[in-house]
Amino acid sequence: MTTRTTQSTVRFSSAVRLPGLDEPLPAGDYLVDQDEETIDDLSRIAWRRTGAFIHIPAIGSGSLTRQMLPIAPADLEAALEKDRT
Template structure:
């Protein structure tokens, strides 16, 4: 099976908190990686998401440490939707 990682940038206009985070993260742009594996089909190639990770701190924030934190894409989508309603 083939594997790939797709990257996206998400933007939060206010502080946000995802399940499993110790504290809210500040507003800003964040890189999100989605790891996927191929599903071999008879007529076409499809991909199944195996994991999603957000990079902390946000883009442009100076920090001595950087980390990739596993997240649930559903939780990320809910946080982005909430952020869009408050913006």
């Protein structure tokens, strides 16, 4: 089985609350890592997400302390959708 990690940037235009965090995250750009593995027994390559992590604080926040917190992809998508409205 092959695994990979892809990294993307998400942007929140206002403060956002994510499950598992006591305080809302401020608006800004955040790095998100998504871990995936190949799905076996298929005639073509397909990937299944096995985990996602958000890096806090926001990019450019000036803080020297960084954390990677696990996040459910559905929770991330819901937060992004809420931020768009």
